[in-house]
Amino acid sequence: MEPVRDFSATPTLSNRVTVLEQLGHRHLDDLIRAATVDELWRRWCVAVPAPEAMVEDVDRRLAEQRDGLSASWAILTPTTGRAVGTTSFHSFDPANKRLEIGRTWFAAGLHGSGVNPAVKILQLARAFEVLDVHAVELRANWHNHRSRQAIERLGAKQDGVLRKHRIQPDGTVRGTVVYSITDDEWPAVKLTLRDRLYRRYGPGVLEPVV
Structure with a gap:
């Protein structure tokens, strides 16, 4: 019988660019600060909690995790230990x-840096190599071209578009672009991400932070 894998577990994952650790209330001050820079939370095509909604957002994620429905990490900068964002497994x-x-x-200042590929290589390695999934799905707002390009640069393939998929808090209706990476594609995706990170940070970048 195949072992039961706990999709909702959140072990600490790290490399020289980022540390992913279990999201908790201790990260709230840092997350509010990160969302406030350049008023990131006001951008209509980006799903970032407003500062006054951050506690509720973290509480909701923790409740989901207790119910086995999701796994949420805080994204930390290794040199400072400060939280600069969040990411999750869900669905x-x-x-x-x-x-x-x-x-x-x-945080807005990290867009276009190596943080996103550094985060994703940790999550994808856990999904494919530990949880043994067949496919990982990623989604983006149709109008969020930066996010769509970032997902495509990971090597994800577009599966389709969910038109008029979701009503946003401001009343607008978003379309959702659906992407995926499969277990067959993961080895090539992993090499591509590794090479991107090597070029930016050097060959020791994937070593875990001690």
């Missing part, structure tokens, strides 16, 4: 060995 489908990576955001 678990153990019977079909699928999950989604989402609810990912980080």
Whole structure:
């Protein structure tokens, strides 16, 4: 019988660029600060909690995790130990060995840096090599071209577009672009991400932070 894998577990994952640790209330001050820079939370096509809603957002994620419905990490900068964003596994489908990576955001000043590929290589390695999933799904707002390009640069393939998929808090209706990476594609995706990080940070970048 195949072992039961705990999709909602959140072990600490790290490399020289980022540390992912279990999201908790201790990260709230840092997360509020990160969301406030350049008023990131006001950007209509980015799903970042407003500062006054951050406690509620973290509480909701923790409640989901207790129920086995998601796994949420705080994204930390290794040199400072400060939280600069969050990311999650959710939409678990153990019977079909699928999950989604989402609810990912980080401080505006880190957009275009190596943080996103550094975070994703940790999450994808856990999903494919530890949880043994067949596919990882990623989604983006149709109008969020930066996010869509970042997902495509990971090597994810577009599966389709959910038109008029979700009503936003401001009343607008978003379309959602759905992407995925499969277990067959993971080895090539991993090499591509590794090479991107090597070019930016050097060959020791994937070593865990002690």
